Amino acid sequence: MTPVRNVPVLIVGGGPVGLALAAELGWRGIRCELIEQTDGAISTPKMNEVNTRTMEFCRRWGIADAVRNCPFPGDYSLDVVFVTSLCGHELARMARPTRAQQKAESYSPERLQICSQLWFDPILRAFAQSQPGVSLRYRTRLDSFEASNDGVSVELLDLETGKREMAHADYLVGCDGATSAIREALGIGLSGQGVLGHPVHLFFRAPDLLRQCGKAPGVFFLAIDRNGLWANIRVIDPANGLWRLMALDSDGKQRPDTVDRAGLLQRAVGRPIEVEWKGVSVWTRRSVVANSYSHGRVFLAGDAVHQLSPTGALGMNTGIGDAVDLGWKLAATLAGWGGPGLLASYDAERRPIGLRNVGMAAEFYLAHGEFAGGIAAIDDDSEAGRQLRARLGESLARDVGRMFRTAGLQLGYRYENSPICVDDGTPPSRDDPEAYVPSARPGSRAPHAVLADGRSTLDLFGRGFVLLRFGDAPTAPLEQAAKARRVPLTVADIEAPEVAALYGRKLVLVRPDGHVAWRGDGIADAGKLIDRARGLN
Numbered sequence: 001m002t003p004v005r006n007v008p009v010l011i012v013g014g015g016p017v018g019l020a021l022a023a024e025l026g027w028r029g030i031r032c033e034l035i036e037q038t039d040g041a042i043s044t045p046k047m048n049e050v051n052t053r054t055m056e057f058c059r060r061w062g063i064a065d066a067v068r069n070c071p072f073p074g075d076y077s078l079d080v081v082f083v084t085s086l087c088g089h090e091l092a093r094m095a096r097p098t099r100a101q102q103k104a105e106s107y108s109p110e111r112l113q114i115c116s117q118l119w120f121d122p123i124l125r126a127f128a129q130s131q132p133g134v135s136l137r138y139r140t141r142l143d144s145f146e147a148s149n150d151g152v153s154v155e156l157l158d159l160e161t162g163k164r165e166m167a168h169a170d171y172l173v174g175c176d177g178a179t180s181a182i183r184e185a186l187g188i189g190l191s192g193q194g195v196l197g198h199p200v201h202l203f204f205r206a207p208d209l210l211r212q213c214g215k216a217p218g219v220f221f222l223a224i225d226r227n228g229l230w231a232n233i234r235v236i237d238p239a240n241g242l243w244r245l246m247a248l249d250s251d252g253k254q255r256p257d258t259v260d261r262a263g264l265l266q267r268a269v270g271r272p273i274e275v276e277w278k279g280v281s282v283w284t285r286r287s288v289v290a291n292s293y294s295h296g297r298v299f300l301a302g303d304a305v306h307q308l309s310p311t312g313a314l315g316m317n318t319g320i321g322d323a324v325d326l327g328w329k330l331a332a333t334l335a336g337w338g339g340p341g342l343l344a345s346y347d348a349e350r351r352p353i354g355l356r357n358v359g360m361a362a363e364f365y366l367a368h369g370e371f372a373g374g375i376a377a378i379d380d381d382s383e384a385g386r387q388l389r390a391r392l393g394e395s396l397a398r399d400v401g402r403m404f405r406t407a408g409l410q411l412g413y414r415y416e417n418s419p420i421c422v423d424d425g426t427p428p429s430r431d432d433p434e435a436y437v438p439s440a441r442p443g444s445r446a447p448h449a450v451l452a453d454g455r456s457t458l459d460l461f462g463r464g465f466v467l468l469r470f471g472d473a474p475t476a477p478l479e480q481a482a483k484a485r486r487v488p489l490t491v492a493d494i495e496a497p498e499v500a501a502l503y504g505r506k507l508v509l510v511r512p513d514g515h516v517a518w519r520g521d522g523i524a525d526a527g528k529l530i531d532r533a534r535g536l537n
């Protein structure tokens with residue numbers, strides 16, 4: 001019998017989450033193969049907002065500049081605008097600095113970037129492909145798999161040649177999207193609010209749309225008429241005049257060829273206009289989380305385990321968080337220093353984050369529905385109409401506008417009750433979606449501070465564990481314990497008192513993903529601590 005080839009990690013799905021996992025594993029020197037059934041071309045881009053946490057991961061991979069310098073113009077307005085229609089009345093404008101005007105925030109060396117999936121996926125793909133151990137295979141489909149205690153046998157189909165192939169993987173990761181066949185085959189169900197609606201997504205080219213409407217530039221326009229807040233219109237690629245209109249809901253019976261695209265466009269713009277159509281899709285807005293993120297040697301990440309309303313731009317960003325958490329745990333396990341509990345902690349850490357983010361995204365979406373009824377005069381050129389628009393504008397910017405003020409959601413997620421973090425007995429900081437409250441409490445993202453040499457504390461983290469030392473606490477016991485177990489660990493001395501105050505203890509152990517595993521003023525049992533952090537409980 002011909003021996004089947006072995007792959008340490010087989011990733012199914014070349015969307016942004018699968019690509020991020022391949023990138024993370026490759027960056028860690030782990031051999032992996034990603035298979036994607038399509039050719040990877042993006043016809044109808046979905047994602048546009050690469051959030052601050054994802055940018056911090058991109059910074060670690062060395063691709064933050066590529067994302068920042070994507071073709072979205074640096075001087076283009078990022079304003080969010082509430083309108084009766086694109087050519088109609090403006091109710092409120094949430095002014096936001098352009099990328100060129102943005103100043104650094106105190107809490108991160110990075111900022112959320114507007115970078116369409118049209119550009120972001122290819123950046124991730126090129127980076128993943130540049131890693132020596134990564135192989136990306138397009139037009140290849142996973143048709144079946146069988147998992148055992150030793151690994152996973154997979155059946156792959158080359159869609160170009162029709163050739164079938166059997167392979168063996170130590171671990172299989174399903175990044176195969178919302179309709180994940182891997183999740184289904186494992187019998188893992190989804191729980192939550194279920195279907196929230198059936199949005200229609202129109203993608204088109206209209207280079208001088210705003211000029212035709214006499215509107216000042218903005219990136220995102222939300223349309224509210226006498227029937228309520230019903231659509232948003234987003235510029236995807238200003239230089240090429242590419243736009244997306246999303247009708248928030250439809251009757252659930254539409255197909256791309258039955259959608260009245262001209263009618264929807266006219267309602268959104270406020271008058272008939274000519275555009276070059278690029279694509280139409282009808283999708284289902286869901287609010288669900290998988291009941292489990294893994295089974296044995298098979299793991300799931302991204303939309304395969306959480307499907308959420310795009311309100312708040314948390315879908316891909318949450319999935320990339322999954323990929324980073326799973327990536328270092330797979331790498332440590334394959335390298336032999338990860339304990340048996342390390343991979344099990346993936347579900348324990350990431351599922352609660354899925355629930356948190358899916359819940360917030362639904363809350364943001366449901367806020368849209370509160371602006372219906374009693375607004376028949378919204379378009380009237382009367383004093384009553386003007387007053388109604390002013391009142392509505394204020395409430396819309398406050399309530400619906402929350403989904404654009406999410407620093408806390410992006411950075412404040414933490415791994416409460418994680419089996420591989422050591423609780424220090426302090427109360428959790430406030431998990432406020434709007435305001436990020438920095439905290440070095442175990443489980444949290446180790447906070448950013450500027451170091452004496454101008455780098456960020458975040459630049460210290462990534463390859464292995466890092467023991468931050470503030471002052472003269474002894475580090476040798478932990479260094480020796482780590483060495484004895486082949487756990488990569490370095491010590492970083494920081495003298496700045498303001499950074500010491502931010503971290504709150506003389507010693508802080510930061511994991512390869514930049515989350516705090518433990519902090520204290522001294523170490524009682526170094527072996528026990530390092531075993532806990534590597535999943536050997």
Ligand SMILES: Cc1cc2nc3c(=O)[nH]c(=O)nc-3n(C[C@H](O)[C@H](O)[C@H](O)COP(=O)(O)OP(=O)(O)OC[C@H]3O[C@@H](n4cnc5c(N)ncnc54)[C@H](O)[C@@H]3O)c2cc1C
Nearest residue numbers: 013015016017037047048049142176177302303315316317
């Ligand atoms: C309108 C809209 C706007 C959005 N905006 C944002 C945003 O601004 N920010 C954000 O973070 N998120 C956003 N999202 C969500 C984001 O697009 C998704 O969360 C993200 O694409 C999920 O990535 P994924 O890799 O998990 O899944 P997908 O992108 O769905 O990729 C799954 C891949 O798996 C492949 N596949 C499936 N089965 C197999 C198989 N058997 N063999 C081989 N390949 C297979 C599929 O072909 C597909 O390419 C938005 C979504 C929508 C609808």
